[in-house]
Amino acid sequence: MSTAPHFDIDAKDFWADPYPALARMRRETPIAFVPQLGSTLFTRRDDIFVSEKRIDVFSSEQPAGLMTRLMGHNMMRKDGDAHMAERSIFFPAVSPRAVRAHWRAEFQAHADGILGGLIPAGGADLLADFARPLSGECLKSVTGLTNIGFSEMDAWSQGMIDGIANYSGDPAVEARCRAATAGIDAAIDDMLPVVRKAPNHSLLSVMIHGGMPEANVRHNIKLAISGGQNEPRKAIAGTIWALLTHPGQLALVRDGKIGWLAVFEEFARWISPIGMSPRRVAKAATVNGVDLEPEDRVFLMFGSANRDKAHFADADRFDLTRDTAKSIAFGAGPHFCAGAAASRAMIADVALPSVFARLKGLRLDAREPVRIGGWAFRGLFNLPVRWDA
Numbered sequence: 001m002s003t004a005p006h007f008d009i010d011a012k013d014f015w016a017d018p019y020p021a022l023a024r025m026r027r028e029t030p031i032a033f034v035p036q037l038g039s040t041l042f043t044r045r046d047d048i049f050v051s052e053k054r055i056d057v058f059s060s061e062q063p064a065g066l067m068t069r070l071m072g073h074n075m076m077r078k079d080g081d082a083h084m085a086e087r088s089i090f091f092p093a094v095s096p097r098a099v100r101a102h103w104r105a106e107f108q109a110h111a112d113g114i115l116g117g118l119i120p121a122g123g124a125d126l127l128a129d130f131a132r133p134l135s136g137e138c139l140k141s142v143t144g145l146t147n148i149g150f151s152e153m154d155a156w157s158q159g160m161i162d163g164i165a166n167y168s169g170d171p172a173v174e175a176r177c178r179a180a181t182a183g184i185d186a187a188i189d190d191m192l193p194v195v196r197k198a199p200n201h202s203l204l205s206v207m208i209h210g211g212m213p214e215a216n217v218r219h220n221i222k223l224a225i226s227g228g229q230n231e232p233r234k235a236i237a238g239t240i241w242a243l244l245t246h247p248g249q250l251a252l253v254r255d256g257k258i259g260w261l262a263v264f265e266e267f268a269r270w271i272s273p274i275g276m277s278p279r280r281v282a283k284a285a286t287v288n289g290v291d292l293e294p295e296d297r298v299f300l301m302f303g304s305a306n307r308d309k310a311h312f313a314d315a316d317r318f319d320l321t322r323d324t325a326k327s328i329a330f331g332a333g334p335h336f337c338a339g340a341a342a343s344r345a346m347i348a349d350v351a352l353p354s355v356f357a358r359l360k361g362l363r364l365d366a367r368e369p370v371r372i373g374g375w376a377f378r379g380l381f382n383l384p385v386r387w388d389a
C-alpha cells in the first residue's frame with residue numbers, strides 16, 4: 001500500500017485556480033494522493049527535479065494510458081534507449097541551430113502577415129486572431145504539414161489534448177480525438193511522397209530520411225501537434241496579457257531593461273502552460289518518507305514546482321527582475337521539451353516584439369473579461385484588446 005497521505009480537492013475549484021491548493025500541498029503534504037484525480041501528486045520543485053531523472057522508478061511507459069491508446073506509442077511514452085533512439089532522430093529538426101537557420105525567419109514572416117491583416121481593425125481577440133493562427137502556421141512549417149489550414153492544426157491539437165485528458169471516458173471526446181488523429185494521418189499520407197522526393201527541414205522529412213519507421217514517425221508528428229500548438233498559443237496570449245495587466249513590468253521592457261526572452265521565461269514560470277506530466281511507478285520506492293507501489297500513477301506538477309518558495313521569493317508575483325534559472329516549465333529530465341528552442345524563437349524573438357511594436361496603444365478591451373483556466377494545461381481562452389488603428 002502506498003503511504004502517501006490523502007489530500008482532497010474540489011475538482012471545479014482546482015480547474016479554476018489550482019495554485020492555492022498546490023501551495024497548501026507543498027506546505028503540508030508535498031507528496032499526496034488526490035482521490036479526485038486518482039493520482040499521487042509531487043508538488044515540490046526539488047522532489048520533481050530529482051524524481052524525473054529516476055526513470056527506473058518513474059517510468060514514461062504507460063501502455064494503458066490515454067495518450068498511448070489514442071495517439072500511438074510516441075517517444076514521450078518511452079524510456080531509456082527506446083526514447084533516445086527516436087529523440088535523436090526527431091531533435092535535429094528543432095534544435096537551436098535549426099531554429100536559427102530556418103525557422104525563426106519563417107516564423108517572422110507568418111507573424112508579419114497575420115499582424116498586417118489585423119492592424120486596420122483597431123481591435124481583436126488576440127488569442128483567436130493572432131496567437132492561434134501564428135502557432136498554427138509555425139507548426140505547419142515545422143511539422144511539414146503545409147497542406148492543411150491553421151484552424152485544422154488548432155482543432156486537431158485540441159481534439160488530442162481533450163482526448164488524452166478524458167479520464168471520465170466521455171465517448172464524444174474520444175470520437176473527436178480519433179477524428180483528429182485520422183485527419184493527421186490523411187495529411188501525412190499526402191505529404192509523405194512530397195518529402196520523400198524532395199527532402200526539406202521539416203520534422204516529417206527529417207524523421208523519414210533519418211530512418212525512423214513510418215508508424216513511429218506518425219506517432220511523433222501527433223505528439224508534436226498535441227504539444228506544439230496549444231502551449232505556444234496560450235503562452236503568446238498569456239504573456240501579452242501579463243504585460244498589459246502589469247504596466248510597471250511592461251515599462252521595464254519598453255525601457256530596454258529586460259529582454260523579451262526573460263519576459264517569456266517569467267510568464268512560463270508564473271503560469272506554466274503544461275502544469276504536469278504523468279509517470280507510472282515501475283518499482284516500489286520511498287521518496288521523502290512516502291512509500292510508492294508499482295503501478296501507482298504519479299503527476300509531476302511543474303506548475304507547482306515553479307511557485308515553490310524554496311526557489312522563488314514571492315513566487316505568486318509576476319516579476320520580470322527575478323532569476324528564472326530554476327524554473328522547470330519545459331521539464332527537468334530526459335523528456336525536456338524538444339520544442340523549447342522553437343517556442344522561445346516563436347514567442348520571444350517574434351510574437352512579443354512584433355505585437356508591442358506594431359499595435360500602437362495596445363490595451364485590454366474592458367468590455368469583455370479575460371477567461372483563464374486549467375491545471376494540467378493552463379492558460380487564457382480569450383484576449384480581447386484594442387489599439388490605435
Ligand code: HEM
Nearest residue numbers: 076228231232235274277330331332335336337338339343
Ligand atoms: C510554450 C511552449 C511549450 C511548453 C511550455 C512546453 C512544455 C513541455 C513540457 C513540460 C514537456 C514535458 C517535459 C518532461 O516531461 O520533462 C514537453 C515535452 C515535449 N514537447 Fe513541449 N512545450 C512547448 C512547446 C512545444 C513545441 C512548439 C513543440 C514542437 C515543435 C514541442 C514538442 C515537445 C515534445 C516532442 C516533447 C516530448 C519530448 C520527449 O519526450 O523527449 N513542445 N514540452
